Amino acid sequence: MVxxxxxxxTVLKEVMEEEFVPLIELYLRDxxxxxxxxxxxxxxxxxxxxxxxxxxxxxxxxxxxxxxLVALAQVAEDNAREGNLTTMHDQLTELNAEYQRVKVALTxxx
Amino acid sequence: xxxxxxxxxxxxxVDRKVLSRVVRNQGxxxxxxxxxxxxxxxxxxxxxxxxxxxxxxxxxxxxxxTRQIKAIANEDYVxxxxxxxxxxxxxxxxxxxxxxxxxxTKPYNHIVLQxxxxxxxxxxxxxxxxxxxxxxxxxxxxxxxxEQRVAKAVYxxxxxxxxxxxxxxxxxxxxxxxxNGDVLLAARKPGGGMHVLLGDFTGHGLPAxxxxxxxxxxxxxxxxxxxxxxxxxxxxxxxxxxxLPVGFFCCAAAVDLAPxxxxxxxxxxxxxxxxxxxxxxxVIETLSSRHLPLGxxxxxxxxxxMTDIPMAKGDRLYLWSDGIIEARxxxxxxxxxxxxxxxVRDADTPEAVFTDIQAAVEAFVGxxxxxxxxxxxxxxxxxxxxxxxxxxxxSTGGAQGPMDWSMDYVLEASTLQHFNPVPLMxxxxxxxxxxxxxxxxxxxxxxxxxxNAFEHGVLGLDSELKKSSEGFMQYYxxxxxxxxxxxxxxxxxxxxxxxxxxQGDLTxxxxxxxxxxxxxxxxxxxxxxxxxxRGIPLLKRICSxxxxxxxxxxxxxxxxxxxxxx
Numbered sequence: 001m002v003x004x005x006x007x008x009x010t011v012l013k014e015v016m017e018e019e020f021v022p023l024i025e026l027y028l029r030d031x032x033x034x035x036x037x038x039x040x041x042x043x044x045x046x047x048x049x050x051x052x053x054x055x056x057x058x059x060x061x062x063x064x065x066x067x068x069l070v071a072l073a074q075v076a077e078d079n080a081r082e083g084n085l086t087t088m089h090d091q092l093t094e095l096n097a098e099y100q101r102v103k104v105a106l107t108x109x110x
Numbered sequence: 111x112x113x114x115x116x117x118x119x120x121x122x123x124v125d126r127k128v129l130s131r132v133v134r135n136q137g138x139x140x141x142x143x144x145x146x147x148x149x150x151x152x153x154x155x156x157x158x159x160x161x162x163x164x165x166x167x168x169x170x171x172x173x174x175x176t177r178q179i180k181a182i183a184n185e186d187y188v189x190x191x192x193x194x195x196x197x198x199x200x201x202x203x204x205x206x207x208x209x210x211x212x213x214x215t216k217p218y219n220h221i222v223l224q225x226x227x228x229x230x231x232x233x234x235x236x237x238x239x240x241x242x243x244x245x246x247x248x249x250x251x252x253x254x255x256x257e258q259r260v261a262k263a264v265y266x267x268x269x270x271x272x273x274x275x276x277x278x279x280x281x282x283x284x285x286x287x288x289x290n291g292d293v294l295l296a297a298r299k300p301g302g303g304m305h306v307l308l309g310d311f312t313g314h315g316l317p318a319x320x321x322x323x324x325x326x327x328x329x330x331x332x333x334x335x336x337x338x339x340x341x342x343x344x345x346x347x348x349x350x351x352x353x354l355p356v357g358f359f360c361c362a363a364a365v366d367l368a369p370x371x372x373x374x375x376x377x378x379x380x381x382x383x384x385x386x387x388x389x390x391x392x393v394i395e396t397l398s399s400r401h402l403p404l405g406x407x408x409x410x411x412x413x414x415x416m417t418d419i420p421m422a423k424g425d426r427l428y429l430w431s432d433g434i435i436e437a438r439x440x441x442x443x444x445x446x447x448x449x450x451x452x453x454v455r456d457a458d459t460p461e462a463v464f465t466d467i468q469a470a471v472e473a474f475v476g477x478x479x480x481x482x483x484x485x486x487x488x489x490x491x492x493x494x495x496x497x498x499x500x501x502x503x504x505s506t507g508g509a510q511g512p513m514d515w516s517m518d519y520v521l522e523a524s525t526l527q528h529f530n531p532v533p534l535m536x537x538x539x540x541x542x543x544x545x546x547x548x549x550x551x552x553x554x555x556x557x558x559x560x561x562n563a564f565e566h567g568v569l570g571l572d573s574e575l576k577k578s579s580e581g582f583m584q585y586y587x588x589x590x591x592x593x594x595x596x597x598x599x600x601x602x603x604x605x606x607x608x609x610x611x612x613q614g615d616l617t618x619x620x621x622x623x624x625x626x627x628x629x630x631x632x633x634x635x636x637x638x639x640x641x642x643x644r645g646i647p648l649l650k651r652i653c654s655x656x657x658x659x660x661x662x663x664x665x666x667x668x669x670x671x672x673x674x675x676x
Contacts (some may be wrong), residue, residue, distance in 0.1 A: 015130050015220075023131075027124045055166070059195055060124035062217055 001068040003098070004105045008065040022097060024106050027064050031057060038092055042085070050088070051080035058097075066102045069095070114138045114231055117158035119149035119175065120193060121167040129162065129193070129218060136224045146170025153179045153188075160230055161190045164215070165205060173208040180209055187237035189230035194308035258289060258307040261319050268323050272296045272330060273304060278492035280464045285487050290483035290626065291318030292431050293360075295326055297333040300536055300549035304370045305333045305342065309382065309404070310361040310431035321360060321405070324349050334540070335533035336553050339366040340414040343377055343404065347412045348404030353395055363429045369493050374427065375416035379403045382435050382447060387460050391422035394454055421491040426460055433483035434467070437475050445474050464488045511543045513614065515655060516606030523599050526564060532557050542607055544614055544671045549654045551576075552616075555667055558645045559599065559620045565589060567622030568664055599623040609671075615654070619666045626661030 014022045034057045041050040058073035076091045116138045120126040123144065130140045142464045149163065151435045160177060165172040176190045192205035195216040205213040214496045264626065274296045276282055283294050291311035298304050304448060307329055311318035339434040343364055350360055361380030366537065380403035386395040400412050422425070430450075453470045456500050457463040464486070471484060517538065521531055533554050539545050545552060565571045569592045575581035604619040650656055655668040 012128070015135060016128070019127065019131055023124065023127050026127060030123060052166070055195070056122050059122050059216060062195075063128045088337045 003068050003101045005067045007067040027060055030060055047080050047083045067103050069098045072098055115158040117141045117152055117161045119143045121145055121162040127499045132220055141477055145203055146175030150177045159234055160195055163190050165194045176209045187234050228472055239253050265319055268326050273298050278490040281487040289319055292485040293322045294487055295329045297330050300336045300553040302370055302550040305339050306365045306486055308363045309430045312358050321350055321354050337533055338538045344414050347404045348409045353407050359403040361403040373418055373423045375418050377416050382432050385454055386427040423491050425491045426600045429487050429491045431485040435483055437471050439474050441475055512541050513609045519603045521601045523596050527593055527596055532560055555652055558649055563601045563620045563622035567624030614671055616669045621664045625665035629658035629662045
């Protein structure tokens with residue numbers, strides 16, 4: 001699965017015009033904060049808070065066409081909704097790793 | 111493209127920025143907020159036309175924010191479109207159940223987004239139009255009711271109840287009947303007895319009321335001046351014909367009640383059959399319309415032929431408009447003439463008929479919401495003296511009116527052919543308050559003296575003729591012929607009045623151009639043979655003095671008021 005759907009991202013860039021760069025910066029800022037929030041929720045085993053944050057993370061990532069990240073987030077969100085945190089630690093690590101790839105790809109896209 | 115003001119509430123700032131950009135790119139103005147509280151505040155401040163609302167937001171969630179926004183919007187239609195990434199049917203249905211107008215699933219399809227914004231904008235416009243029209247209608251309705259109240263007040267002044275409260279009348283009429291086109295009028299004749307008219311105008315509302323006003327005006331005015339019902343109907347017909355548009359007219363039943371003759375004359379045009387119930391209660395006579403309604407035919411084609419019916423004291427006449435016949439029950443069936451006749455037949459006593467009819471119609475119609483246009487009147491033949499006394503008592507107080515005056519009125523031949531001065535003379539006498547209660551007697555005296563002067567004097571008709579029925583015919587034949595060819599002669603009426611407000615004397619002096627008659631030899635004859643055919647005994651009972659002068663072509667009558675008890 002691709003890190004970035006470049007065709008869609010190109011469309012978004014056209015739509016956003018001069019707001020594209022601030023949007024990407026906003027995404028990165030929000031995402032860093034969400035990853036921190038996810039770790040905090042995980043350490044407290046707060047499945048509900050975790051679900052919320054992953055859901056928002058997924059929504060934002062979908063906007064920037066991070067296809068693989070959205071798919072990972074979807075699985076994690078489903079688990080969190082079911083209160084299943086057994087594999088969550090590994091999933092968060094995967095999310096983090098994929099996010100780093102997205103960040104690099106986005107930065108190079110700019 | 112029209113620019114709409116769109117409020118976007120989404121805590122996910124990336125989502126919000128993207129959506130905002132898309133909506134702005136489509137030409138709209140956007141207000142962005144990040145949670146429910148801000149959404150409610152921004153709505154209050156900016157009054158957006160459409161709200162795009164994320165369902166899940168921290169603090170105040172989308173559903174609760176929507177509830178508050180809808181409450182603030184009150185009557186205004188503000189569509190709220192929920193934004194959701196959920197796509198299962200239940201989640202989407204929930205969006206609508208909690209007050210949303212539609213939903214939009216993430217990721218957004220730009221074309222669908224714009225189509226929804228346009229569609230909801232059209233709906234808002236339609237809603238606004240609807241509210242405006244509703245307000246317009248409400249305003250127009252208030253205006254109409256106000257106009258109806260004013261029109262009713264004017265109408266009541268013109269068509270006051272007349273003598274509908276007389277003891278021989280019972281009636282039912284909706285308080286706003288003038289607007290369902292029904293009219294009930296009753297007036298005492300100056301010569302005793304009364305005129306009653308039931309009218310049913312075509313149409314409802316103001317057109318019906320407008321026709322009723324001149325009708326009432328003519329009815330009361332002419333009746334008070336002593337005109338016969340035929341002349342009154344003639345005048346009303348002519349007036350309605352000239353003022354009402356084609357297709358508008360007035361079905362009517364009119365009754366001239368003459369207790370002194372123990373009879374009534376009835377004219378019916380376009381109204382349902384009416385009933386006459388004898389005092390004994392066992393005979394019901396049906397009276398049917400024989401004429402076209404008032405206001406249909408031109409004056410020369412109008413038929414004022416009345417039907418004379420003997421009516422003894424206590425006989426009852428029932429008149430109604432078709433409202434009572436056409437009253438419908440819950441199934442839509444009409445009350446009908448048959449049922450009505452049965453109620454009259456089944457009544458225990460004649461007195462009970464009126465209330466029985468009311469009760470039967472009410473029971474038949476039941477609780478169905480009906481137009482309240484049942485118009486019904488019962489007229490009982492009565493001597494009506496009690497009412498006249500009451501009327502006299504009420505009319506003696508108050509203004510003094512003209513007390514000391516005289517007038518001289520000469521009618522030449524060409525006028526005599528066409529004009530009856532009695533109503534005019536009566537009108538002048540009625541200006542004296544003390545004489546008003548004696549209207550009947552005064553009318554009789556004036557009418558008698560004038561017809562003597564005109565018929566025996568100017569036309570030279572022999573009063574002896576009237577003694578036999580063949581002679582009677584001959585008399586009227588001659589009267590017609592001589593009137594047509596009349597080219598000379600006059601009748602001179604002199605009236606004078608002296609009084610002090612408590613009492614007074616009215617002097618009537620009538621002189622004609624005829625040869626007079628030998629009143630001296632007849633003067634001492636027994637009362638019932640005196641001046642045969644000239645109605646003198648009757649006059650003597652009313653007048654304090656009655657005296658012939660000159661060649662018998664001058665007569666002077668003095669009437670003193672208040673009239674002493676006989």
